[in-house]
Amino acid sequence: MSNCFVMKCGGSTLAALPELFFDDLKRLQAEGIIPVIVHGGGPAISDTLGKLGIESEFVNGLRKTNEAVLDVVEMVLAGQINKEIVRKIQLSGAKALGLSGVDGHLIEAAPVANAHEIGLVGDVTQVNAELVQGIVAMGYIPVIAPVGIGADGGQRYNINADTAAGAVASHLGVERMIVVTDVPGIMKTVDGEKRVLPSVTVREIDEMIASGEIYGGMIPKVRAAVQCIQGKVREVVIVNGAEPEVLSRALKDGGIGTRIVKE
């Protein structure tokens, strides 16, 4: 899948993505550079859970999930958010096909190690790369909601979208993953001034997590990045979706966002 890259789109940015972002996506597709999109939607899930009076909490950045929470996660991610993204891509003139990890066993998952603590949260065990390749070959941008399914098809799992995107990138063997979020990259305070780091290594990431300079929602992103660059993925770039032509620049010119590289 040398013409593909994986793009993770965070829930914090989805609503704010400008039309220009989708124009950029369409231009890339026209050039034969195809994104495989994995999206989040954490804030929308929390919003709907709140409206329904269902309590939920996060443990180390992962949502504690039972069947009632999972119903809402699947409804919001695979229904509302997935179709919203597909509609926006189609309006820009490009072709998109939305599905969740359940469809065609696209993302198979198993319970996380601390399932006794956080419930029906999954780790990815397998990705149906053939299905993704088929969708791309038909000219569609795959748009994937991170709900996983057990290998026996019986159980659904809630998967953090950064984790799901990293696993999809690894299993597809793409060279790049681009993480689109609401900050211009990984920031660090240098001489009392907050700066975006142009690139970071795995060692620097470990140090920044230990010192608390990387925290909260950035942690699953960098952990997913570190995991997928152990394999075929060459680099992961974290960028702000509100910047103009962010995808083209991240893929072609560089000089934008933070690149996470092997060493």
Ligand SMILES: Nc1ncnc2c1ncn2[C@@H]1O[C@H](COP(=O)(O)OP(=O)(O)O)[C@@H](O)[C@H]1O
């Ligand atoms: N070192 C850092 N540099 C930039 N952002 C950071 C850093 N550490 C933590 N963050 C936080 O991570 C957030 C992005 O994660 P999150 O809100 O989960 O985004 P998304 O919805 O895109 O997954 C930023 O808005 C910021 O608050």
Ligand SMILES: CC(=O)N[C@@H](CCC(=O)OP(=O)(O)O)C(=O)O
């Ligand atoms: C297990 C877990 O935490 N799943 C996430 C899935 C959505 C997600 O990751 O969305 P963002 O990318 O917007 O954070 C959740 O329930 O919120």
